[in-house]
Amino acid sequence: MSRLQNFNVTINFSRSYLWYKRYKDDVYDRLWYTYSELPNSVPINTSSVIDIQNNNDSYQIPSEVLRTAVQPSSAYHSLSYSNMNLTAKIYVCFHFAEIEKLTQRKKREFIINVNGGSYISEPITLDYLKPLSICLNQIFEPQFSFVINATTGSDLPPILNAFELYTVIPQFDLHKPTNTRDVAAIMDIKQTSRISREDWQADPCVPVEQTWSGLSCNSSDDTPMIISL
Numbered sequence: 001m002s003r004l005q006n007f008n009v010t011i012n013f014s015r016s017y018l019w020y021k022r023y024k025d026d027v028y029d030r031l032w033y034t035y036s037e038l039p040n041s042v043p044i045n046t047s048s049v050i051d052i053q054n055n056n057d058s059y060q061i062p063s064e065v066l067r068t069a070v071q072p073s074s075a076y077h078s079l080s081y082s083n084m085n086l087t088a089k090i091y092v093c094f095h096f097a098e099i100e101k102l103t104q105r106k107k108r109e110f111i112i113n114v115n116g117g118s119y120i121s122e123p124i125t126l127d128y129l130k131p132l133s134i135c136l137n138q139i140f141e142p143q144f145s146f147v148i149n150a151t152t153g154s155d156l157p158p159i160l161n162a163f164e165l166y167t168v169i170p171q172f173d174l175h176k177p178t179n180t181r182d183v184a185a186i187m188d189i190k191q192t193s194r195i196s197r198e199d200w201q202a203d204p205c206v207p208v209e210q211t212w213s214g215l216s217c218n219s220s221d222d223t224p225m226i227i228s229l
Contacts, residue, residue: 022198023062029202031210032065032162038079041070044159046099051129059093059133061162066097066131069161079160082145088167090144093135095162098126102156109151110158115140123151126159139168175224178205178217182226186215189229 022031036043050063072079094112102108112121112134119136126132144165148158177183186204189195197213205217205224216228 026062027060038070040073040076042073044069050097055131057131057133061095061131066161069159071159072157077150079148084143086142089139089141091166093164096126096132097161098128106155108156109154111149114146175206178203179223179225
């Protein structure tokens with residue numbers, strides 16, 4: 001068996017560099033990367049509250065993620081992304097929320113086309129401030145690309161709030177969680193000392209690249225352990 005790991009996600013396209021952030025209201029503790037390299041696109045955003053409380057979407061995207069999006073610049077009608085050098089098999093999830101209050105005569109409708117037609121969605125419309133996630137039950141390798149096109153009946157260009165790429169991890173790459181006694185001890189320290197560092201979430205030592213700041217772990221053993229703070 002293999003498992004899926006959050007590989008890369010894209011939000012807040014208004015920034016011009018890549019960075020990541022965790023959100024306290026993300027129940028899955030995902031790392032959200034800012035990405036601003038979709039060609040011929042411009043950022044849009046809202047201060048309105050996304051209706052995630054009354055949504056049955058199991059992906060539960062944080063409201064702050066969905067309050068930002070991109071749309072094509074004025075001379076274009078589509079959004080596109082391409083990665084032709086994948087080093088792993090991936091799955092993809094697209095996340096949307098309409099953040100503009102449309103008039104009754106205006107319509108936003110679009111279609112997702114992945115890898116030149118290996119997947120083509122039905123026409124998609126969005127409800128105001130309500131999340132919509134589309135996750136494809138399909139593996140892509142060794143390349144991945146998508147185009148989001150406005151339909152001929154659409155008055156407005158397509159938008160994209162976020163997308164996730166999940167990589168398939170071979171069984172031998174899986175990590176055992178940190179020693180349970182060490183986890184209990186560091187969580188007690190976190191609570192009693194009121195430590196509120198953003199990266200002090202999820203497993204303290206695993207994966208190694210995301211060890212909590214200020215901690216040193218011994219990950220060479222079968223079960224990782226915290227060795228200093």
